Amino acid sequence: MAVAADDNSKFTDYAHPERLVSTDWLAGQLGDGAVANRDLVVLESDEDVLLYDTGHIPGAVKIDWHLDLNDPVTRDYVNGERFAQVLGERGIGRDTTVVIYGDKSNWWAAYALWVFTLFGHPDVRLLDGGRAKWVAEGREMTREVPAQTAVDYPVVERHDSPIRAFKDDVLVHIGQPLVDVRSPGEFSGELLHMPDYPQEGAMRGGHIPGARSVPWARAAAEDGTFRSRAELEAIYLTEQGLTPTDDVVAYCRIGERSSHTWFVLTHLLGFKKVRNYDGSWTEWGNAVQVPIELGPR
Amino acid sequence: MTGSPMSVPLPAALDAIAQDFLAMSARDRLTLLLDFSDDLPELPERYVGHSELLERVDECQSPLFLVVEVEPARDAASSQDATVHLFFQAPQEAPTTRGFAGILHEGLDRLSVSEVLAVPDDAPYRFGLAEAVSPLRLRGMVAMLSRIKRQVRVRSAA
Numbered sequence: 001m002a003v004a005a006d007d008n009s010k011f012t013d014y015a016h017p018e019r020l021v022s023t024d025w026l027a028g029q030l031g032d033g034a035v036a037n038r039d040l041v042v043l044e045s046d047e048d049v050l051l052y053d054t055g056h057i058p059g060a061v062k063i064d065w066h067l068d069l070n071d072p073v074t075r076d077y078v079n080g081e082r083f084a085q086v087l088g089e090r091g092i093g094r095d096t097t098v099v100i101y102g103d104k105s106n107w108w109a110a111y112a113l114w115v116f117t118l119f120g121h122p123d124v125r126l127l128d129g130g131r132a133k134w135v136a137e138g139r140e141m142t143r144e145v146p147a148q149t150a151v152d153y154p155v156v157e158r159h160d161s162p163i164r165a166f167k168d169d170v171l172v173h174i175g176q177p178l179v180d181v182r183s184p185g186e187f188s189g190e191l192l193h194m195p196d197y198p199q200e201g202a203m204r205g206g207h208i209p210g211a212r213s214v215p216w217a218r219a220a221a222e223d224g225t226f227r228s229r230a231e232l233e234a235i236y237l238t239e240q241g242l243t244p245t246d247d248v249v250a251y252c253r254i255g256e257r258s259s260h261t262w263f264v265l266t267h268l269l270g271f272k273k274v275r276n277y278d279g280s281w282t283e284w285g286n287a288v289q290v291p292i293e294l295g296p297r
Numbered sequence: 298m299t300g301s302p303m304s305v306p307l308p309a310a311l312d313a314i315a316q317d318f319l320a321m322s323a324r325d326r327l328t329l330l331l332d333f334s335d336d337l338p339e340l341p342e343r344y345v346g347h348s349e350l351l352e353r354v355d356e357c358q359s360p361l362f363l364v365v366e367v368e369p370a371r372d373a374a375s376s377q378d379a380t381v382h383l384f385f386q387a388p389q390e391a392p393t394t395r396g397f398a399g400i401l402h403e404g405l406d407r408l409s410v411s412e413v414l415a416v417p418d419d420a421p422y423r424f425g426l427a428e429a430v431s432p433l434r435l436r437g438m439v440a441m442l443s444r445i446k447r448q449v450r451v452r453s454a455a
């Protein structure tokens with residue numbers, strides 16, 4: 001790894017502590033010039049495409065889930081050529097350490113990290129607590145967009161199957177652990193979309209048969225940081241009866257909130273096989289003849 | 298859609314904003330959108346703490362509230378000549394939504410009822426913002442406009 005991991009004691013309990021950094025660690029790296037000399041690139045990934053522009057961590061660069069990571073035509077992620085372009089123009093090489101942070105308890109940051117993982121970017125980490133924690137601690141924010149020197153990022157083939165599930169995969173997965181991370185109302189079928197969010201066009205409500213309802217935000221503390229390993233184990237292992245050797249599929253509405261849960265299960269609890277079904281409810285709730293279950297669980 | 302000879306024209310102030318956006322690169326359009334977000338007027342005192350008087354625009358990615366006032370013309374000629382006032386509330390953490398509101402405020406506030414009702418429903422697509430913020434996000438502005446027009450219709454009905 002280009003930049004040493006954060007040895008924060010909270011993280012050492014997690015299965016892959018090197019995937020998280022603290023605000024203190026990042027502030028230290030900024031002071032030490034790791035960002036200035038491009039060993040470390042900090043990316044902000046938000047729901048709102050302009051939030052970065054209102055002020056961001058000094059030296060951080062914007063990446064937008066919709067404009068940069070989704071293909072503009074096909075409902076899919078970008079291909080290897082486009083990914084290489086998006087990263088290269090942000091000064092990211094294959095061996096660069098990338099730290100991603102964002103709004104909404106890192107929900108969109110986790111989504112970006114998951115897409116980076118589809119391309120096997122070796123060293124990508126989340127800032128624990130995200131944008132809100134950095135701001136709450138009164139740390140420096142700026143509107144100054146850093147000058148970027150483009151570098152070469154190799155064209156890497158996207159490797160979906162280990163961490164991404166498609167509808168047909170889910171159909172044969174039914175009966176094995178499925179985690180629905182949406183709100184309880186969406187899960188039961190009472191609501192077709194998230195409370196307070198636009199309707200995104202699902203024809204039917206409910207959930208995939210056998211899914212467990214574990215809203216994603218349960219994994220986040222009030223300050224947006226991840227809950228401790230013990231707290232996470234209490235939710236996913238004790239309460240939900242999952243084990244780290246399970247084959248798990250997580251889903252939500254378009255795969256963003258479930259990326260957060262994917263990160264928790266994979267990197268914090270050490271599950272070996274977790275796939276994110278990014279088609280999620282906007283696909284399942286519109287698909288013809290797929291089984292749907294209603295009601296709370 | 299932009300520039301189609303068949304399209305209904307925008308009111309002058311809104312059209313001027315559209316021309317400003319269209320003259321820019323997608324990146325500069327975002328900067329201008331941020332200016333509109335920064336400059337969105339605060340909700341007047343009489344509405345602060347009175348969310349029951351405001352209409353929530355559910356289609357926006359982040360919570361946005363709006364209210365329309367219709368001020369009758371001095372000579373009370375026709376309700377269609379009454380002046381429309383627009384007020385918005387959206388959090389600082391939702392700059393895109395605030396920017397959309399800011400455009401509509403600058404472009405439509407103080408127009409007459411008939412002028413606001415004549416604004417074409419595809420107006421939000423005429424700023425070149427789809428490629429700057431993505432078409433999905435633009436749906437919030439479409440919804441704002443349609444709710445503004447609905448409120449104007451209701452409040453100006455004699």
